[in-house]
Structure formats: C-alpha cells, structure tokens
Amino acid sequence: MSDILADGKTSGAAPSDGLAILESQRSTAETFGIPLAVLAELTHRCPLQCPYCSNPIELDRGGTELTTEEWKKVLSELAEIGVLQIHFSGGEPTARKDLVELVQHATDVGLYSNLITSAVLLTKEKLSALADAGLCHVQISFQGNEPMVADRVAGLKNAHEKKLEAAKWTRELDLPLTVNAVMHRQNLHQLSDIIQMAVDLDADRLEVANVQYYGWALKNRAALMPTIEQIDETSRIVEEAAVRLKGILAIDYVVPDYYALRPKKCMGGWGRQFFNISPAGKVLPCHAAESITGLEFESVRSNHSIAWIWQNSEAFNRYRGTGWMPEPCKSCEFREVDFGGCRCQAFALTGDAGNTDPACTLSPMHEQIFRQAEREAAAHEDRFLYRNFAGGTLETDGEHGA
Amino acid sequence: MATSRNISVSEASRPKLPRHARLKFDETRQVWVILAPERVLAPDEIAVEVLQLCDGVRSVGDMADQLAAKYAAPREAILTDVIGMLQDLADKGFLTEAREKTP
Numbered sequence: 196m197s198d199i200l201a202d203g204k205t206s207g208a209a210p211s212d213g214l215a216i217l218e219s220q221r222s223t224a225e226t227f228g229i230p231l232a233v234l235a236e237l238t239h240r241c242p243l244q245c246p247y248c249s250n251p252i253e254l255d256r257g258g259t260e261l262t263t264e265e266w267k268k269v270l271s272e273l274a275e276i277g278v279l280q281i282h283f284s285g286g287e288p289t290a291r292k293d294l295v296e297l298v299q300h301a302t303d304v305g306l307y308s309n310l311i312t313s314a315v316l317l318t319k320e321k322l323s324a325l326a327d328a329g330l331c332h333v334q335i336s337f338q339g340n341e342p343m344v345a346d347r348v349a350g351l352k353n354a355h356e357k358k359l360e361a362a363k364w365t366r367e368l369d370l371p372l373t374v375n376a377v378m379h380r381q382n383l384h385q386l387s388d389i390i391q392m393a394v395d396l397d398a399d400r401l402e403v404a405n406v407q408y409y410g411w412a413l414k415n416r417a418a419l420m421p422t423i424e425q426i427d428e429t430s431r432i433v434e435e436a437a438v439r440l441k442g443i444l445a446i447d448y449v450v451p452d453y454y455a456l457r458p459k460k461c462m463g464g465w466g467r468q469f470f471n472i473s474p475a476g477k478v479l480p481c482h483a484a485e486s487i488t489g490l491e492f493e494s495v496r497s498n499h500s501i502a503w504i505w506q507n508s509e510a511f512n513r514y515r516g517t518g519w520m521p522e523p524c525k526s527c528e529f530r531e532v533d534f535g536g537c538r539c540q541a542f543a544l545t546g547d548a549g550n551t552d553p554a555c556t557l558s559p560m561h562e563q564i565f566r567q568a569e570r571e572a573a574a575h576e577d578r579f580l581y582r583n584f585a586g587g588t589l590e591t592d593g594e595h596g597a
Numbered sequence: 598m599a600t601s602r603n604i605s606v607s608e609a610s611r612p613k614l615p616r617h618a619r620l621k622f623d624e625t626r627q628v629w630v631i632l633a634p635e636r637v638l639a640p641d642e643i644a645v646e647v648l649q650l651c652d653g654v655r656s657v658g659d660m661a662d663q664l665a666a667k668y669a670a671p672r673e674a675i676l677t678d679v680i681g682m683l684q685d686l687a688d689k690g691f692l693t694e695a696r697e698k699t700p
Contacts, residue, residue, distance in 0.1 A: 277625030
C-alpha cells in the first residue's frame with residue numbers, strides 16, 4: 196500500500212495553474228528535505244490475515260509497541276521538523292486503544308491525519324470520536340466486492356459486511372473516503388464491480404493496487420500472481436473507468452512490476468521523500484526494509500533525533516541517490532527516474548539489496564522472474580498461507596480462514 | 598451524493614474549503630500549502646489570498662468587491678479571474694459550497 200504513498204499522488208494538478216505541486220520541489224537526494232508525509236505503523240496486530248500483508252514476516256509483538264506517550268512525542272517531533280501529514284496505519288491501527296488520543300495529539304500539533312484501516316473493528320461511535328479528534332481522511336481496504344471472495348482473502352468472517360458499514364459511516368460523518376483494493380489473480384475478475392462499489396460508497400478515491408511481492412506476498416506468490424491476460428484487462432478497465440468517472444472518483448493505479456519493463460520508483464527513491472516508523476519505533480525507509488538483513492535501523496527510542504536518523508543514519512544513506520549503484524543502473528539514463536527500483540525486491544530475489552531490481556528488463560535476472568511469474572500464474576495453486584504471529588497458517592480444504 | 602462535489606462557481610456562490618482540504622502556512626518551507634488526502638499542494642500568492650476569503654459566508658461577488666477595492670483594479674476583470682481560479686479548485690475537489698450539513 197505504501198508504495199503509492201510516495202508516488203503518483205500529485206498527478207491531478209498542473210503546476211501552471213496556480214497550484215504548483217510541492218512534492219516535485221522538495222526532498223531531492225541532494226538536500227534530504229524532510230518528507231511531507233510519514234507512515235506511522237502503530238501496531239502489527241490485526242484481525243485480518245491477508246496473504247499479501249505488507250507487514251514483515253517477523254511481526255512486532257504487542258509488548259514491544261511504542262507507548263501512547265512515546266507516539267505523542269514522535270508526533271510532536273515530526274510536526275516540529277516539517278512533516279505535514281501523518282498516516283496512521285498498521286497492522287490495524289484501530290486495535291490501539293489510544294488511537295483517538297493519538298489523532299487528537301496529531302491535530303493539536305498541526306498534522307493532517309489519515310487513517311489507513313481494515314475498518315472491521317470500527318463502530319460508529321469510535322469513528323465519530325476520531326472525526327471529533329480531527330481525523331481528516333479515512334482509507335478502507337477491501338478484498339473484493341462481495342463476501343465470498345473478500346472474507347476468504349481476509350481470513351475473517353463478515354469482514355466485508357463490516358467494511359461496507361464503516362464506509363457508510365465515514366461518508367455520513369462527511370469524512371473523505373478512499374477505497375483501497377489490493378488486486379491479485381483471485382480477485383481481479385471483480386475489478387469492474389469493485390470500481391462500481393467505490394462509486395456506490397461515495398468514495399472520493401480508489402486505489403487499485405496490485406500486490407507487491409515481498410514478505411507475506413512473496414510466500415503467497417504462486418497463489419496471487421495474476422496472468423498477463425489479467426493485467427492487460429486490468430489496465431483496460433482502469434483506463435476506461437478513469438475517463439468515465441472523471442470528477443466523481445479519482446483512481447490511482449499501481450501496476451504489478453513483474454510484468455513491467457521498468458521497475459517502479461519505489462518509495463520515490465530510497466530515503467528521498469518517505470519514511471515510516473514501525474510499531475517498535477524503528478525509523479525505516481519503507482515498511483518492508485527490515486527484510487533486508489545486514490542493515491541496522493535506528494529507533495526513535497535511541498538518543499538520536501528523527502531528523503538526525505533521516506539525514507545521517509547508515510541505513511538511509513546506503514542506497515540514497517545514485518552513488519551506490521552498480522551497472523546496469525550506474526550508466527542508465529533512467530537512474531534518476533526510478534532510482535534502481537525496489538531495494539527489498541532486489542534483496543528478496545537476488546540476495547543482494549544493492550543489485551538492480553529484477554523487475555527491470557535491464558536486470559540479468561528479469562527474464563527468469565518474468566517466466567517464473569507466468570508459470571506460477573498458470574499453475575493455479577490457489578491455496579493461501581494466512582498471515583499471523585505464528586509464522587503463517589496454510590489454508591485447508593473447506594475451511595479457509597473465514 | 599457524488600455530484601455534490603462538482604460545483605459550478607458563480608458570482609453568487611459562497612465557496613469554502615471542504616473539511617478534508619486544509620489551508621496552512623508551512624513554517625519549515627515558508628510556503629502556504631493545501632493539505633488534502635495523501636496530497637500536498639502549493640497554491641500561489643493570489644490563490645492563497647482568494648482562498649482565505651472562502652469562508653462559506655462571503656459570496657464570490659463580495660470577494661471581487663473586496664479585491665477590486667484593495668488593488669484599485671476593475672471589478673469585472675477580477676471577478677472573471679476569481680471565478681476561473683475557484684472553478685479550477687472546485688474541479689480538483691478542493692472547494693465546496695456552503696450548504697446545510699447532511700446528517
């Protein structure tokens with residue numbers, strides 16, 4: 196999900212019309228300006244068990260989470276150094292009993308707050324309290340457009356119905372709503388219906404986010420990888436809907452990079468315009484960065500300020516800019532377009548985070564992973580490994596997680 | 598409900614920022630910004646001045662009066678510019694009209 200936080204969000208306005216896009220003016224690799232938005236992963240606890248969860252395989256246990264006071268201090272510090280928006284995420288952020296207090300604190304220090312939620316733990320009273328505390332925007336994840344598919348993917352009974360209800364409350368409270376739909380082989384056939392669902396829910400935005408394959412999703416790749424025909428169809432549906440729904444529903448589309456020619460500009464470039472804070476307080480260049488072994492990440496519990504960690508810590512500087520690049524990236528004309536793609540994916544698929552992301556056709560490994568994706572998509576091994584603190588649970592016949 | 602976002606700005610409109618769009622001075626970068634869901638926009642000086650007048654009470658006509666007096670400029674030209682700018686903002690979803698709050 197957070198891949199798209201840093202990318203493609205500001206495409207709506209042309210700089211010529213009085214609304215210059217700030218994002219393009221800031222946070223260059225040269226200046227390391229403080230990011231405009233930060234993702235706060237309040238917890239890894241979650242009632243859902245989605246097989247593509249973006250949390251790391253090694254989940255932070257509840258006991259290691261930052262306390263209410265620690266999070267408040269972090270929020271104050273973020274506002275002070277120039278962060279403008281905070282995304283409360285997880286895990287499931289509403290699993291934190293202090294969420295209203297944290298949103299209120301974000302408001303008090305002047306941060307614009309987004310809630311990124313599965314919504315299944317929300318009640319109307321809770322959402323109303325969050326709105327009163329100054330919450331600015333709600334993003335709800337959907338796993339499909341109807342319960343059969345959606346509840347199976349989420350691994351939770353009645354999840355879909357609860358999400359629909361929470362989406363309705365969101366609009367009743369006059370909060371803007373984003374529908375986030377994570378797409379893969381087993382739900383892409385519902386895309387047109389999901390788009391209509393977003394319209395019916397009176398959402399402002401829809402994120403059509405193809406699964407990114409690291410962590411849990413990599414373990415579930417064979418069950419999730421779409422076919423290339425599905426991807427072609429997806430692009431067609433999204434393009435048609437974007438035109439038809441102009442002014443009604445904004446659609447952000449994240450393509451699956453296994454079938455791309457160029458890698459994605461992951462996080463807008465490592466350490467360039469984004470960081471997130473893990474439940475235990477680690478400051479990370481992206482939510483999956485802890486999967487890269489051999490990198491030490493500093494914590495907000497250390498003696499260093501967040502600004503110092505962003506500017507000076509070894510982990511942020513290791514893959515910042517273009518100086519670290521090997522060939523073929525080093526001499527590539529696109530090196531400042533995509534910054535070599537995704538470090539986590541390079542690590543997961545090649546064993547070295549410093550290699551070119553194999554999603555790039557210029558990577559010597561590209562052909563191999565493209566063929567593998569094709570084979571896996573065609574094999575129809577549909578069984579999920581559900582995400583949980585026990586290291587995952589394999590779906591059994593007739594008794595899936597829901 | 599979706600159509601309520603697509604407002605048509607006229608002299609009689611009483612526009613305001615919707616609750617999800619916040620106009621704020623960014624002390625760190627020393628610029629005005631509009632904060633919106635997962636976006637940060639930097640309006641220019643004129644846009645900021647007009648947006649500060651958008652309180653849901655003043656009409657676009659009132660704004661044109663005020664700006665025409667302040668800058669000793671022809672009201673009609675200002676009105677045209679203000680409507681154009683506000684319509685542009687409205688089309689992008691950063692402006693709404695004062696209306697009875699839905700339950």
